[in-house]
Amino acid sequence: MNNSIRKKLRDMAFINAYISIVDDKSVVIENVSNINECNDILASIEASGYLIKVWGSSLSLSSYENNIIEVNGSISAIELEKLSRIKGK
Numbered sequence: 001m002n003n004s005i006r007k008k009l010r011d012m013a014f015i016n017a018y019i020s021i022v023d024d025k026s027v028v029i030e031n032v033s034n035i036n037e038c039n040d041i042l043a044s045i046e047a048s049g050y051l052i053k054v055w056g057s058s059l060s061l062s063s064y065e066n067n068i069i070e071v072n073g074s075i076s077a078i079e080l081e082k083l084s085r086i087k088g089k
Helices: 003-012
Strands: 018-022 026-030 032-038 042-047 050-065 068-082
Touching: 018 068, 026 042, 026 050, 032 050, 032 068, 042 068
Parallel strands: none
Antiparallel strands: 018 026, 026 068, 032 042, 042 050, 050 068
């Protein structure tokens, strides 16, 4: 399937990873498929074929419903890495 058609279908189906950043205190990630790790300095989350790493201090996760996760704490950096393939698909 053509990549541009695939991207348009993903946009229409709302299966992209959406990341909202609220100052340096909170990050909201939508369409989460897996939580890999969460500790005081790192939250590692998979969403729509991406590995999203949130770095900071005093990090915690909350509000996991409807595939939406909120990372709270003192956020210092966010990394985004494309996974080679989406798990489970």
